Amino acid sequence: MGKKDNRQKALYGKDPWKIVETEFSPDSNFLDETVFALGNGHFGTRGTLEEGYDGPAGTSMEGTYVNGFYEKVPIHYDEPGYGYATHTETMLNLPNSKVIQVMVEDEIFSMFTGSLEHYHRVLDLQQGILWREMRWISPKGKIVNIETQRLVSFVDDRLMMIKYTITPVNFSGKIMLISMLDGHVHNHKSENDPRMGTSLQGQTLRLERIDQLGDMSRLLQVTTYSKLQILTGVSHLIQSDQPYKRETEIHGQMAQHRYEFSAEQGKRIGLLKAAVYLRGDRNHQENLWEMADKVLNSALEQGWAHYHFLQQQVLEDFWNNSEVTIEGDDLLNQGIRFNMYHLFQSAGKDGYTNIGAKGLTSEGYQGHYFWDSEIYILPFFLYTQPWRARKLLEYRYNTLDKARERAATLFRKPGALYPWRTITGIECSSYFPAGTAQYHINADIAYAIRHYVKATSDYDFLKEYGAEIIFETARVWMYLGTYSLQRNNSFCINTVTGPDEYTAIVNNNFYTNAMAKMHLHYAVETDQLLKDLYPVEYQRIAAKIQLKHQEVTKWDEAASAMLLLKDEELGIHPQDDTFLEKACWPFDSTPSENYPLLMHYHPLDIYRHQVCKQADVLLAMYLLSDQFTLEEKRANLGYYTPITTHDSSLSRCIFSIIEAEAGSAEEAMNLFIKTARIDLDNHQGNSHHGIHTASMAGAWLSLVAGLAGMRLKGNELYFSPHFPEKWKSYGFRLKFKGNCIKMTVREDIVELELLEGEKVSVTIFGKKYRVSSDKTLTIEGRGDV
């Protein structure tokens, strides 16, 4: 696998609303499974084939995941230390309910035997289904038409449906459909790639109960260590007037339903299969066993068409709020919509789950949630489905107690330190130099809350959840920082790791200090805001967390005294105290196959050099845009671009944004393009191990914040769009304070429509406009209405 898929452009067609495959190949199969994965925020399943896979080893990985459903495993350290993460949580590979094997007379249907006369696989971004149709000629010459349709329901989170249709073309005879629920599953072994895998070995799901009742099978399992229950159920409906007989069987944790038809040439045989994934821990009051029965029966009763229709309804709504269009580049259109679609499929919606680095398409990074959620992904939801952004933030509130425990362990003081990677809120990073040391996670979360509140005016959220997080997390900076006499009594934060993981354990990382300053100031601002507007709520929070005025004053002082490095000669912000003194990475003598560097060089070797995996100073320049001049942005861009490898998928989008603002639109465009099709073109070479959710959202940011120059200042939106050179036009829709705005940029014209809401102020090219619902705002050139 790997980068070889890269060569072939447009592996999935050019339809801007469809991901289309017309040729099946084991070369791309592993990647296909990721691309064609379905999900609904609660669970997801890889785009594997119903009939199973007979291709070469290492070109497929079966996987179905319930968001946040995990096994908890102790972390072994050969050399343990105080305060190390004690356990890791791994999102579990769950029973496979997709299996439908086919026997045509005595031949087993497989993509690897006989021949395909026709083959089509499509993920439809407007219909919300995955379908496959083909004409298969068996080795013995039997011809069948097969059509499969699959959906993971957006309206019933627990439900997947598969509609399987087979028609004998040139014969009458026996056709058998063997449908399974296969509970013999385990997570895949890590390949010594730190970005992959897990230390889980073998099956960790234990059988609690399994049964079959007519066309239904139910399987209740419990995890070995975390003691979580999962019920997987399947049920079937035959849609055929051909006679058939049914046999059922259970082997261990696997249930089988065999339907043997006496098929007549030319007559369709249909099998509708419904599957449910119910987790027991948060629904323990209900009877999972009976609930599965109900959901499955109701699903089969309502039928495929019903759920199919609802998929379209939900997506129509989604695209109405968030559609992005690039006229003149279908591949980009396809790429960015594919990204948005996958984000939509991946993000948790219940306040207890979030969005993993690989969404629900793989167990890579163990299904962990990172800062990606707040810094990269949240803006997309915030401006398209703000309620989902709120849910992602509520997740942090719901894990605040665990962050408090972590702070207590590390500092023996009040406050909260969020984990670098986690499912339930405990620190799961076993490598603290690029884990716990990335204290900026606290500021990232604070930033996201600030962003959310300013873009939505949802003060209800702030007083119920946000403020408490802001205060508790702010406290930690006071333990980490110190006033340095040697440096003019500046507030210094030593021994940290910033976003750039190619530098670790340094002092005064620019991003960390800048974000900590923002965080502390915002904590002070929030303190005042709550006192003024919600004194009762304020009292409740202050009493709960023992917050005193004196403490807030110290935050203010520290924020004001924060050391922000600047090298006057170069006109740039050094990434940390000693970054500029290090030797530059020997790029000239580094062969291209040695990227990403982390896979080919020891961390110490990398840390010793000026080389960045990803945006660090530049990320601060985007997030805290106001605090930097254009000149500064240009200088830093010029300095950091040649030493940044973009080995992290979180990097190019940020460079693209800064390029758009301060550099060249062309370079911004190039970076955007690489980001926008990261998984469809497998740019990182590892998309077979799952999508890159942060980068997918980053692509959206590259367009909206990059090319269109959107910034939130105060409580208002600012734009400064680049006019498209390569395209006819580009445009996008945004939700903002309850309004829905549509911006279109073409040739020399910027158009703004208000699709929902009555009026809204926006600033374009530095000039403020009021847009109302009755009239499209049209600006020609750079500011003349």
Add this chain to the structure above:
Amino acid sequence: MGKKDNRQKALYGKDPWKIVETEFSPDSNFLDETVFALGNGHFGTRGTLEEGYDGPAGTSMEGTYVNGFYEKVPIHYDEPGYGYATHTETMLNLPNSKVIQVMVEDEIFSMFTGSLEHYHRVLDLQQGILWREMRWISPKGKIVNIETQRLVSFVDDRLMMIKYTITPVNFSGKIMLISMLDGHVHNHKSENDPRMGTSLQGQTLRLERIDQLGDMSRLLQVTTYSKLQILTGVSHLIQSDQPYKRETEIHGQMAQHRYEFSAEQGKRIGLLKAAVYLRGDRNHQENLWEMADKVLNSALEQGWAHYHFLQQQVLEDFWNNSEVTIEGDDLLNQGIRFNMYHLFQSAGKDGYTNIGAKGLTSEGYQGHYFWDSEIYILPFFLYTQPWRARKLLEYRYNTLDKARERAATLFRKPGALYPWRTITGIECSSYFPAGTAQYHINADIAYAIRHYVKATSDYDFLKEYGAEIIFETARVWMYLGTYSLQRNNSFCINTVTGPDEYTAIVNNNFYTNAMAKMHLHYAVETDQLLKDLYPVEYQRIAAKIQLKHQEVTKWDEAASAMLLLKDEELGIHPQDDTFLEKACWPFDSTPSENYPLLMHYHPLDIYRHQVCKQADVLLAMYLLSDQFTLEEKRANLGYYTPITTHDSSLSRCIFSIIEAEAGSAEEAMNLFIKTARIDLDNHQGNSHHGIHTASMAGAWLSLVAGLAGMRLKGNELYFSPHFPEKWKSYGFRLKFKGNCIKMTVREDIVELELLEGEKVSVTIFGKKYRVSSDKTLTIEGRGDV
């Protein structure tokens, strides 16, 4: 366990040549087992009781270890990375051959039943044996006298002997001795203490063959992963005229010999037990099975007295070359001799083994060899048994290829990087911030070679082994260092960890840079020396390692340009680039039970502060004494003393030396005293888990280099002794260039005798003297003959 033993001073009597215990207590048992451990460099065994131990859980640990006999286990990383140590090696706990249980009629002898009327246990530092005698009154009133003697032979490395004697005092009747060879052994679990243990779980020794033949049992086992063979054998000789019957039995990997005597009141029954430990990997050409037979037979034939006599002979020689005497402080005398004795017992002698952090007394630190060998322990051997110092250095030569492989992995270039911790030469440290990052190991080894060559003039060693090591290891500094434009084109070494493990991943660690400078200079010096004196050898080496003149020139340039930090205002050498900017550790608010800090604070918390685990700058000031003025030493001592916790046992001895030179003799003395009895008084609280070999040697250094002020300058010895205030006198013997020197310091007088050799020059109080064998040199005051 732990520090509680600390309270009671002189747990082991005050005899300056004997470690004596007159009361048996489970409170001190775990510690006793370490203190009374025996060894001979090849193998060692803890001072556990022959009859086994019935005390509370956690107060005993059985253990027998063959130096360098290990199991190899893959290291699991939850987040793996390139170039991480892939395997660790663990010195294995081997079969217990000491077991001799006693049945007195129907009662089992135990220290925990009945009562002891008399009890004595003694480790005799001149005889080289451990003996125990007691009168036991059984619960039913039977009285027996029991005497056990044990030795681990200094002349036959493979051999242990136990002489067991029992006499019925007030009865005639049945006495049974049950002697065992117990192969059911495994290493002990780590207690989440990074200084302990291993990840080995359960028994890793697999049975290959076991048999019994008359009084002999042999057990051949093989390790599961490293595939090393170990043969343990025991044989017995009954020394009694009482009738007895013999029974033998094998259970799995355990062999039993039961001797049942019809004992007559007042008549002694003696059992002589011989045991051998033969490792197969380096003797595979020989037949272990037959060799065991031979060694055991010969041992029993020669008898106890023979080996006992030889022990004394060997020790007489040892003390003749190395005796230390402190007149007026028996406890110190006892302490420092105990240390030397244990060093003598622990160090490998074959060029393939070295000396573990815990010697052969425990599996702590997995039996690994560290820089302790070169920097702390080597000088002791160098000045008392230089051939053993050479063997320790040959070990490094014999593992040079593995160091080359490590450099190739990390740098993809020629050269050699020694492992931070290892048995066979591979890097076994899974925590690279305090492992691989301690690149100073290369310079430490170079320093030791330089020291050895200068003190012995053994140029044969230099050209055969030393030079190749010096050159190959020097190369690595050129990969690690870089010329910094920002710092006057100084040669900077970034992203390293120095000796002080409470600071990690820093730039320009003072010790590292200073030692690298020494190393590079010495490499240049060696290059020239070999070219001049041994041109043929030089050509061979240069051709072998592709050494070019140009490369040596670059070493010289880098050494000369090396950045050595100095803070002019404070007059000190900062430990690294940013050390002085960090906040001081909050000592005032740190409860005493929170030491050692590493057990109670996260590394990041510790790294963020000015706090030292151990000597770092000060160590450089001792090793490179000439390069610093007295004033500088005083200033640095003043600065680092209050921020150093001495949580490492490698610290106080160095502070003691610098105190003696630059500070106060009294403080030097206090530090020396704490070091000298580190294990006898359990100063670190963990001596039950094994002796502290580096600190033991450090105590010797504190006396010789500290109080007597010995330095090697050029090729000559310099002394600057402090006169004893608390003691009547102190003195020591040294080997130097084939001579044996005895120095005694009393009141106002320094006396120097030449015990071996004809004449030698030494400088005392800055004045050069020639000492000859016919006349004692006596200096009164500070320099008047």
